Amino acid sequence: GKERMKWWTEARFGMFIHWGVYAQFAGVYKGHEQARGGAEWIMNRCKIPVAEYQAAAKKFNPVHYNPDEWVRMAKEAGMKYLIITAKHHDGFALFRTAASKWNVVDASPYGRDLLKPLAEACRKYGIKLGFYYSQAQDWNNPGGSAARKLMREGWPNPDSARIDAYTLTHKGHWDPAQETVSFDEYINKVSVPQVKELLSNYGDIAILWWDTPTNMTDEAALKLQEQLKLQPHIITNDRLKRPNFPGDTKTPEQKIPDFSELDGKYWETCMTMNGTWGYRTSDNNWKSSETLIQNLIDIASKGGNYLLNIGPKPDGTFPKESIDRLKAIGDWMKVN
Ligand code: JFZ
DSSP states (O other): OHHHHHHHHHHOEEEEEOOSTHHHHTTEETTEEOOSSOGGGHHHHTTOOHHHHHHHGGGOOOTTOOHHHHHHHHHHTTOOEEEEEEEOTTOOBSSOOSSOSOBHHHHSSSOSOSHHHHHHHHHHHTOEEEEEEOSSBOSSSTTOBOOOTTOBTTBOOTTTGGGHHHHHHTTTOOSGGGGSSOHHHHIIIIIHHHHHHHHHSSSOOOEEEEOOOTTOOHHHHHHHHHHGGGSTTOEEBSOSBTTTBOOSEEOOBSSOOOGGGOTTOEEEEEEESSSOSSOOTTOOOOOOHHHHHHHHHHHHHTTOEEEEEEOOOTTSOOOHHHHHHHHHHHHHHHHO
């Protein structure tokens, strides 16, 4: 209840991190600039075959990854918590997992769990740690769902017109490898076990941030929710499954609600600093530091939280533009 939400309501400001194999594509597939959607969607937008996408992980080697520095930057910007994509829709686990070979330890030359040292850094700096986990949508683990984002008959996808006809008749999938097992099997053998791992192996986990409940059933949602008992104080958002699974917090995306929309719920606006969640080389549409600070003030004054995104580069560093903005926000925090 209220006691569990106390730290969250006082936090006001957190860091969102979208990171995975998609960072390597950085919005470009075979010379084609992705036309729609965030760069973390490139596999789906461009209908990249499973084997080809997985081959890209063989070059995923973030040798400059320094989680201590990441968390210190968050801390100095005045952030109180951090939520990282433990697994986004591309299904790539940034952690050691026994439930799928499609993870950083087994499928990349880096070969080490990325979340362990991040959890340690969070403990060191007193920053609460949360995991984003794409529970239903998964384009690489067979059986996972694939949202047919922006796809209708007669409205060709500029990123993959060739293969739209196939996705229309295959529930959004584009590669037969994605349909070798059922959705239920995916939930039971990948999703549930991985959530269990995430809630067991990294100490205190403050937040579980579900996303895109495509194909979710009440049965699957109940199994996932059951795992939350492993972290009695955990806070969740409203994206496990709609309806019936409201979670604790609402998640307006890329926008700050008006007073009239707030209706006494806990809410958190998640937002990008430019136009993409995952790293994209060509996106220079950066919001100014002034705008970001004004957003924070606006949100805080309305009782919400601001979850501001960083899309790290494939080498493990933050884009310079993001670092500059975090510093500017931190400087403002010190005098206010
Ligand atoms: C989802 C993801 O597909 C996206 O890649 C990113 O992770 C973002 C934070 O979440 O996108 C959504 C999910 C929900 C809405 C919009 C985009 N929504 O409810 O309006």
